[in-house]
Amino acid sequence: MKLAILGSGAMGCLFGAAFNRAGESVTLVDVSQPHIDAITTHGLELDTRAGVERLPIPACQPAEASGPFDLIVVFTKTFHTVSALEGMAHAIGPDTHLLSLQNGLGNDAKLAGFVPDGQVMVGASMLPSDLVGPGRVRSHGEGYSRLYPAFGGDPAMAERVADALTRGGLPAQLDPAIHEAIWSKAIFNAAMNPLCALTRRTPGFLGASAEARATIRAVVEEGVAAAHANGRMIDAQPIHDLTQVSMTDHADHEASMLQDVKAGRRTEVDAINGAIVEAAEAKGIAAPVTRTLWHLVKLEEAKLAESADC
Numbered sequence: 001m002k003l004a005i006l007g008s009g010a011m012g013c014l015f016g017a018a019f020n021r022a023g024e025s026v027t028l029v030d031v032s033q034p035h036i037d038a039i040t041t042h043g044l045e046l047d048t049r050a051g052v053e054r055l056p057i058p059a060c061q062p063a064e065a066s067g068p069f070d071l072i073v074v075f076t077k078t079f080h081t082v083s084a085l086e087g088m089a090h091a092i093g094p095d096t097h098l099l100s101l102q103n104g105l106g107n108d109a110k111l112a113g114f115v116p117d118g119q120v121m122v123g124a125s126m127l128p129s130d131l132v133g134p135g136r137v138r139s140h141g142e143g144y145s146r147l148y149p150a151f152g153g154d155p156a157m158a159e160r161v162a163d164a165l166t167r168g169g170l171p172a173q174l175d176p177a178i179h180e181a182i183w184s185k186a187i188f189n190a191a192m193n194p195l196c197a198l199t200r201r202t203p204g205f206l207g208a209s210a211e212a213r214a215t216i217r218a219v220v221e222e223g224v225a226a227a228h229a230n231g232r233m234i235d236a237q238p239i240h241d242l243t244q245v246s247m248t249d250h251a252d253h254e255a256s257m258l259q260d261v262k263a264g265r266r267t268e269v270d271a272i273n274g275a276i277v278e279a280a281e282a283k284g285i286a287a288p289v290t291r292t293l294w295h296l297v298k299l300e301e302a303k304l305a306e307s308a309d310c
């Protein structure tokens with residue numbers, strides 16, 4: 001399979017490395033020239049629990065990517081998805097499949113603007129990953145990934161992708177209830193990520209606080225009510241369990257939203273808390289705790305933007 005990772009940061013490099021280990025032809029596509037130069041000169045340095053690897057994977061800017069690709073895996077932040085795909089339009093052929101394992105709701109609709117519906121795949125990944133410097137990625141947690149065609153149809157390509165990832169060391173499985181899995185993950189992120197970002201602390205700190213635990217429970221309950229109102233019949237308990245695992249087993253992991261505010265970057269809170277609140281309110285349901293966390297993170301982003309201007 002000839003594939004490109006579009007947005008080869010923390011997650012893109014982790015997944016690109018798995019496809020490379022599985023023997024697939026991978027190109028890492030990104031807009032950061034120092035990152036591309038480091039990978040081209042020294043190889044991709046990947047630090048996992050299995051040790052440190054240095055993988056010689058081609059890396060380039062979008063305009064230099066030579067398609068058409070069988071598969072483009074989109075791993076930009078959600079607010080860059082559409083512009084990133086526009087920058088890869090020359091490398092999308094009639095048979096190109098697109099896959100998003102990004103956080104948040106609404107990734108399927110963004111991808112659907114670029115290929116026929118039957119070639120859009122979506123999913124969710126529980127793997128953690130950090131970009132620690134140009135050409136250097138660290139991922140020290142366990143986690144599964146799930147994927148499936150977003151709008152139904154033949155799952156053959158999704159099967160090939162899950163098989164390659166699993167052979168490359170990242171367990172992945174097909175999940176016909178993929179939209180429920182995506183909702184569950186978004187609710188988990190809506191509960192955990194803003195609190196990590198606002199307190200500048202990891203899940204272990206939240207677990208030690210009764211106030212944080214109560215807030216997390218409230219966001220999960222609101223999110224599940226929103227999902228039900230939108231026809232996604234998910235259970236609250238597995239999400240509560242996942243938040244518990246995060247506070248104990250992943251106590252020191254820096255949630256991606258925490259990494260973003262620490263680096264002074266925009267967060268994905270609109271696609272996570274914002275999307276859940278909008279989906280709830282469209283069905284006449286209030287989600288006040290989720291909304292408040294959304295607004296607090298937006299305030300934090302405004303504060304960071306103001307200090308960057310000074």
Ligand SMILES: NC(=O)C1=CN([C@@H]2O[C@H](COP(=O)(O)OP(=O)(O)OC[C@H]3O[C@@H](n4cnc5c(N)ncnc54)[C@H](OP(=O)(O)O)[C@@H]3O)[C@@H](O)[C@H]2O)C=CC1
Pocket residue numbers: 006007008009010011012029030031032062075076077078080083084085087101102103104125126127128129130131255256268
């Ligand atoms: N990190 C994690 O632990 C997890 C992240 N996720 C999700 O995965 C997705 C990716 O996250 P993550 O890997 O952390 O993000 P990163 O910021 O590490 O990587 C995104 C990369 O995309 C690049 N990019 C931006 N615009 C373009 C473009 N037009 N064309 C090509 N590349 C572009 C960015 O460059 P630049 O920085 O210069 O903008 C950056 O290198 C997000 O949706 C996130 O929520 C899901 C599970 C876990």
Ligand SMILES: CC(C)(CO)C(=O)C(=O)O
Pocket residue numbers: 103125126127128129189192193253254255256257
């Ligand atoms: C790594 C994980 C699953 C948990 O925090 C995540 O989704 C994130 O950091 O955004």
